Amino acid sequence: MKIKKGVSLIDQHDKNFMYGGKFGGNFIPETLKKPIDDLTKLFSKLRREKKFLNERDYHFQTYVGAPTPFIKLENLTDRLGGAQIYAKVVSEANGGAHKIYNATVHCLIAKRAGKKFIVGDTGAGYAGKMLSMAAKKFGLKCKIFMGAKDIKRQRPNVEAMKKNGAEVVPVTTGSQTLVDAVSECMRYWVSNCDLVHNCIGSTVGPNIFIKICAWSTAQISRELMIQVKDEFGKIPKKLKLINCVGGGSSAAGFWNEFMNTNAEFIGVEAGGPKNSKLHAAPLTNGSKIGILHGAAQYVIQDKEGQIGSTESISAGLDYPGISPLHCFLKDAKRARYTSASDEDALKAYELVSKLENISPSLEPSHAFAEAIRLAPKLKSSEVIIVNSCGDSLKDKDIIKQRLGSYIR
Numbered sequence: 001m002k003i004k005k006g007v008s009l010i011d012q013h014d015k016n017f018m019y020g021g022k023f024g025g026n027f028i029p030e031t032l033k034k035p036i037d038d039l040t041k042l043f044s045k046l047r048r049e050k051k052f053l054n055e056r057d058y059h060f061q062t063y064v065g066a067p068t069p070f071i072k073l074e075n076l077t078d079r080l081g082g083a084q085i086y087a088k089v090v091s092e093a094n095g096g097a098h099k100i101y102n103a104t105v106h107c108l109i110a111k112r113a114g115k116k117f118i119v120g121d122t123g124a125g126y127a128g129k130m131l132s133m134a135a136k137k138f139g140l141k142c143k144i145f146m147g148a149k150d151i152k153r154q155r156p157n158v159e160a161m162k163k164n165g166a167e168v169v170p171v172t173t174g175s176q177t178l179v180d181a182v183s184e185c186m187r188y189w190v191s192n193c194d195l196v197h198n199c200i201g202s203t204v205g206p207n208i209f210i211k212i213c214a215w216s217t218a219q220i221s222r223e224l225m226i227q228v229k230d231e232f233g234k235i236p237k238k239l240k241l242i243n244c245v246g247g248g249s250s251a252a253g254f255w256n257e258f259m260n261t262n263a264e265f266i267g268v269e270a271g272g273p274k275n276s277k278l279h280a281a282p283l284t285n286g287s288k289i290g291i292l293h294g295a296a297q298y299v300i301q302d303k304e305g306q307i308g309s310t311e312s313i314s315a316g317l318d319y320p321g322i323s324p325l326h327c328f329l330k331d332a333k334r335a336r337y338t339s340a341s342d343e344d345a346l347k348a349y350e351l352v353s354k355l356e357n358i359s360p361s362l363e364p365s366h367a368f369a370e371a372i373r374l375a376p377k378l379k380s381s382e383v384i385i386v387n388s389c390g391d392s393l394k395d396k397d398i399i400k401q402r403l404g405s406y407i408r
């Protein structure tokens with residue numbers, strides 16, 4: 001499997017919208033064919049339209065707060081010895097996580113499509129919170145589908161969605177987590193697609209949603225490329241970009257501009273509780289290809305091919321599938337994927353929050369766990385950058401319960 005030179009990551013697919021001939025596609029019911037085709041046509045026009053690009057840039061600057069900081073974690077670097085560790089503090093974006101980029105772009109597209117209603121799914125609650133914020137800003141009526149288990153464990157984000165005027169629909173089917181929320185939201189959209197725009201919260205689903213999401217989060221690496229060159233004068237020879245992966249939107253956005261550089265991409269999945277067989281790490285654990293939410297991808301499944309159960313302390317990573325973009329990057333050997341356990345993520349959260357003035361949520365804490373594991377083995381000339389893509393406030397209750405105290 002090969003990456004085509006000079007073609008952006010989201011456009012690496014063939015005429016059937018498959019990446020590497022194996023991943024992605026549009027495995028959709030007949031009723032969604034027209035809305036998906038319409039959205040595909042609209043987005044391919046908008047992404048080339050100067051006025052739309054100016055609108056996006058304007059809102060990213062004046063609403064999202066771009067650029068987010070790029071900082072050196074001096075204390076963590078000194079404590080670990082070895083590589084220099086930096087963070088791209090995406091949690092400083094308005095709302096506290098990267099999900100604001102996709103939500104903002106989807107609202108702009110919905111407005112262009114003349115839609116007054118927008119729906120979305122959420123796991124950690126950030127995709128839902130951001131969509132509720134953007135919907136409020138752009139005057140759209142908003143409904144968010146969220147698993148009942150996630151509603152309980154991500155309370156602060158649920159409160160934010162409600163405060164922003166969104167209706168939060170609890171999903172009580174299946175595992176009551178993100179996978180069920182995405183399914184329920186798509187089901188709702190199938191019956192209401194004439195009036196309603198759908199914003200899938202990660203780089204998953206039918207191809208157009210993967211494209212819009214990765215195109216939006218690419219803002220992260222556009223900023224980072226400039227910040228890295230400012231800091232080092234050039235791209236360091238030995239550079240590792242470490243990102244957690246749930247659906248894969250933050251990682252896709254963090255790596256996009258560095259595709260044609262020597263930077264090493266490391267994706268960190270949720271390994272789940274240490275002594276449990278359950279995890280949410282399809283790439284690390286050799287899962288087979290299956291179809292989930294309209295796209296072919298590596299997905300956790302049982303012997304009959306039914307979607308398997310997952311477990312993770314982090315609601316945002318607790319998903320059995322993974323973006324076709326990441327399946328492609330893995331098989332093309334452009335990115336490497338590993339996992340961190342719940343316990344490792346908690347330890348990483350604690351160390352980073354104690355030593356530095358950032359407090360990563362449990363999702364990026366998985367990425368920090370890998371950085372903490374790797375840094376002491378590397379030379380001081382090597383550079384690690386972690387995408388600190390979410391703020392820990394939403395995880396306050398879980399952290400207090402597991403560690404006894406919450407540091408921020």
Ligand SMILES: Cc1ncc(COP(=O)(O)O)c(C=O)c1O
Nearest residue numbers: 202246247248249250316363390
């Ligand atoms: C802060 C944060 N990071 C990471 C993720 C994982 O999603 P993705 O892999 O799409 O970035 C989520 C998902 O909710 C999240 O809220």
